[in-house]
Amino acid sequence: MGYPHPSHPRETPLLSEHFGELEARSYDGWLARGGYQALRKALTMNPDDIIAEVKTSGLRGRGGAGFPTGLKWSFMPKDTAKPHYLCCNADESEPGTFKDREIMRWTPHALIEGCAIAQLAIRAEVCYVYIRGEFTEPYRVMERAVAEAYAKGVLGADALGSGRRIEIVLHRGAGAYICGEETALMNSIEGRRGNPRIKPPFPAVAGLFGMPTTINNVETLAAVPAIINRGGAWYAGLSLSNPKSTGTKLISVCGHVQHPGTYEITLGFPMKDLIYDLCGGMRPGRTLKAVIPGGSSVPIMTPGEIEDCATDYEGIVARGSMLGSGGMIVMDDSTDLVYQIMRLARFYAHESCAQCTNCREGTAWTTRILQRILAGEGKASDLDLLLDLSEQMTGRTICVLSDSCAAPVVSGIQKFRGEFEAYLSRSPAAAMAASA
Numbered sequence: 001m002g003y004p005h006p007s008h009p010r011e012t013p014l015l016s017e018h019f020g021e022l023e024a025r026s027y028d029g030w031l032a033r034g035g036y037q038a039l040r041k042a043l044t045m046n047p048d049d050i051i052a053e054v055k056t057s058g059l060r061g062r063g064g065a066g067f068p069t070g071l072k073w074s075f076m077p078k079d080t081a082k083p084h085y086l087c088c089n090a091d092e093s094e095p096g097t098f099k100d101r102e103i104m105r106w107t108p109h110a111l112i113e114g115c116a117i118a119q120l121a122i123r124a125e126v127c128y129v130y131i132r133g134e135f136t137e138p139y140r141v142m143e144r145a146v147a148e149a150y151a152k153g154v155l156g157a158d159a160l161g162s163g164r165r166i167e168i169v170l171h172r173g174a175g176a177y178i179c180g181e182e183t184a185l186m187n188s189i190e191g192r193r194g195n196p197r198i199k200p201p202f203p204a205v206a207g208l209f210g211m212p213t214t215i216n217n218v219e220t221l222a223a224v225p226a227i228i229n230r231g232g233a234w235y236a237g238l239s240l241s242n243p244k245s246t247g248t249k250l251i252s253v254c255g256h257v258q259h260p261g262t263y264e265i266t267l268g269f270p271m272k273d274l275i276y277d278l279c280g281g282m283r284p285g286r287t288l289k290a291v292i293p294g295g296s297s298v299p300i301m302t303p304g305e306i307e308d309c310a311t312d313y314e315g316i317v318a319r320g321s322m323l324g325s326g327g328m329i330v331m332d333d334s335t336d337l338v339y340q341i342m343r344l345a346r347f348y349a350h351e352s353c354a355q356c357t358n359c360r361e362g363t364a365w366t367t368r369i370l371q372r373i374l375a376g377e378g379k380a381s382d383l384d385l386l387l388d389l390s391e392q393m394t395g396r397t398i399c400v401l402s403d404s405c406a407a408p409v410v411s412g413i414q415k416f417r418g419e420f421e422a423y424l425s426r427s428p429a430a431a432m433a434a435s436a
């Protein structure tokens with residue numbers, strides 16, 4: 001079992017405050033840390049007031065897209081003639097992302113409390129927590145915590161003696177990245193193949209089992225108790241750069257930094273300070289080459305682009321990439337970027353559900369071209385072909401897995417073209433052209 005690093009003085013530990021404390025995993029330990037006060041408060045509020053508080057907080061989805069959480073909740077119908085469902089997305093398969101598992105491992109009751117409050121807000125009768133199949137330890141911790149919450153009367157037909165029913169069901173995935181996409185996730189829970197569905201209809205209209213459904217990420221839901229306890233306005237005040245990016249964010253940093261790990265920052269924190277101060281900078285004798293800031297599905301950034309970049313939704317977009325899931329992959333000058341981009345393309349080709357031609361063929365073809373270039377058999381026209389393929393893979397498919405494959409390819413060629421050309425100049429075709 002891995003323990004987290006001691007909190008850095010420049011972090012803002014809100015979700016991570018109790019990471020590493022074994023006692024925080026138990027019901028009593030969570031109660032001693034102020035747990036379930038927010039749920040008690042929410043049980044006295046009407047659903048619209050809970051949603052209003054979350055809207056005031058400015059909380060945005062931490063699963064990747066950054067959609068405003070309160071607004072998403074408000075899309076759910078207000079009548080309860082049909083059952084309503086909440087799905088907590090604990091699939092976390094995005095390469096470079098390892099923050100939701102820390103919430104489940106260390107503070108499972110924070111997630112249970114967040115799920116319970118969200119259920120009250122959207123009038124859901126059940127919350128399904130969809131946990132990635134490989135998450136053995138987080139699953140065991142969550143299983144224990146949910147059983148304890150039922151035994152203590154937090155969950156069940158009479159939640160905390162309120163007369164209200166709150167139910168949580170844990171559902172294990174089987175190791176498919178695509179099942180993190182919200183509609184594939186719902187298919188998977190229903191026992192179908194995890195293929196994304198065409199939208200509309202959107203989940204708030206026809207989601208799980210055809211009923212109104214909201215899907216939220218683990219980190220999004222775990223942030224809700226603090227918002228109910230301390231108020232949406234307080235949470236909205238946690239912002240260092242753009243007022244549209246509020247609260248704290250867990251950033252999982254991996255790769256060539258001296259101290260990889262999960263860091264909690266206030267949104268707007270300077271990216272350069274995150275890499276060089278909190279994470280200790282590059283390994284001795286090495287310099288920074290590239291950063292993929294939001295999980296592998298977003299454009300690659302250059303060292304110049306991380307200068308003065310605020311780590312928040314708008315700040316990273318202004319520098320040509322996206323905050324995404326907050327999984328930051330840092331690469332130094334020892335990195336072969338062409339090889340790393342090929343590995344990403346190969347991952348997406350493997351994980352494509354194959355429903356859409358542009359994704360099924362595009363991810364596989366992109367991988368083959370990159371492998372050909374790496375083998376020294378690339379053609380001068382390959383870079384244009386890759387860019388053309390990427391264009392055909394973007395914005396034309398049922399879900400954005402296809403776009404995700406194209407993002408590192410396009411940004412890699414645009415920003416690090418010399419690395420591709422170095423491979424091409426070593427190919428037999430280039431040698432023949434030179435000797436002609």
Ligand SMILES: Cc1cc2nc3c(=O)[nH]c(=O)nc-3n(C[C@H](O)[C@H](O)[C@H](O)COP(=O)(O)O)c2cc1C
Nearest residue numbers: 061062063064089091092093180181182216217220
């Ligand atoms: C291919 C693919 C994989 C995804 N994987 C995840 C995931 O593992 N966890 C997650 O929370 N969101 C994932 N998402 C985003 C979800 O579809 C959805 O937007 C998110 O769970 C909504 O929660 P939020 O509003 O709280 O961010 C993925 C999306 C795509 C297209």
Ligand code: SF4
Nearest residue numbers: 353355356359397399
């Ligand atoms: S884009 Fe790819 S993963 Fe998404 S639905 Fe189409 S084929 Fe499946």
